[in-house]
Amino acid sequence: MPTFNPAKTENILVLGAGELGMAVLRELAVRPQARVTVMLRPSAIDTTSAHKRQTLEELAALGIEVLAGDVVNDSVEQLAERFGGFDTLVSCLGFVAGSGTQVKLARAALQSDVKRYVPWQFGVDYDVIGRGSPQDLFDEQLDVRDLLRGQSRVQWLIISTGMFTSFLFEPVFGVVDLAQNTVRALGRWETAVTVTTPEDIGQLVATVLFDPALVNQVVYVAGDTLSYGQLADTVDRLLKRKVERVEWTVPALLADLAAAPDDQMRKYRAVFADGKGVAWDKADSYNAGWGIETTTVAQWIGEHLV
CATH class of the missing domain: 3.40.50.720 (NAD(P)-binding Rossmann-like Domain)
Structure with missing residues (x-):
């Protein structure tokens, strides 16, 4: 090198x-x-x-x-x-x-x-x-x-x-849909995502x-890395509610994209549902290595939604 x-x-x-x-x-x-x-x-x-x-x-x-x-x-x-x-x-x-x-x-x-x-x-x-x-x-x-x-x-x-942390909560993205009291997993509940x-x-x-x-x-770098299951648990706990949980599987999201191949949001959902290259362990991030505090999803919810 x-x-x-x-x-x-x-x-x-x-x-x-x-x-x-x-x-x-x-x-x-x-x-x-x-x-x-x-x-x-x-x-x-x-x-x-x-x-x-x-x-x-x-x-x-x-x-x-x-x-x-x-x-x-x-x-x-x-x-x-x-x-x-x-x-x-x-x-x-x-x-x-x-x-x-x-x-x-x-x-x-x-x-x-x-x-x-x-x-x-x-x-x-x-x-x-x-x-x-x-x-x-x-x-x-x-x-x-x-x-x-x-x-x-x-x-x-x-x-x-x-991803930007706030994007998880954008209604158009459809992951955390508070109006419908629903959290949707992209792929599976075990699929993880990194947000900052x-x-x-x-x-x-x-x-x-x-x-x-x-x-x-x-x-x-990573503000937080969590699974969609952990995200739903966090929303339930901090907002004192019981959200409906819906799993958007990869085949279903790919079918949605095939029906509207130019839809940018459907493209993003399909990529994140695959789970590949969209998450890394926060413990291995640059900020964690240097002890730099970053905002977790729970903290973001506390600041913006509670």
Whole structure:
């Protein structure tokens, strides 16, 4: 195994200021050794939206500079030029940016002068899931990993976080459906899932970036890892109710997907039901190894639902 000197982390560019981007930016802004810039679409900078204006005001208060750039409409060469001059590039732009965006950003990073790239792979273990999964967007994430592993100039880090904790409770996802007093298992009740809050991801990204021991590797973090059975038990206990328990089996979810093959939510359900690459033991996570406290599902319920 070759030895690498870790890239500098003095001048950081973050792509995007959505829920995850803001969580990362808030944590990086308090690091005195880092100068932090965020790249936003021109329309997000020159805006009359009250929400977007509030975001811009918070960024200014945090001392974060703003750079205009459009990952959809700018060319790879234009993006590479915008990325130049930064030590570390962190992408917080997810699949909503559209198919092909993740590969485009990786190519721009590799063409630029950046020393290190952290792609938007804050989710599952795409290596374990492999190509051809029910969620076809995941194949592009493997293309990004191939690009990064196939070169040696730009250092990289991939931070696997699992699902956002709140997503378990999104009615559209259908796992915890409080309106119907129901918890549904994706696959089986024994199937496990790893989840982390955006706030914890922000803290852990800021920590990982300044850990000189981490170079060119996948880092696993976890707010919590639990089975769907444990999730239902936790909902019952903390909300003082007895939920109805429904098992959505893999064959049933695949049949649902076949009936609506373009439905993104059905794709996600089928992948998570398979249970492969979507969970890892919290005890083995980076945060557990360093004694960094993260929010469990029980704590999240206590903060948001009780």
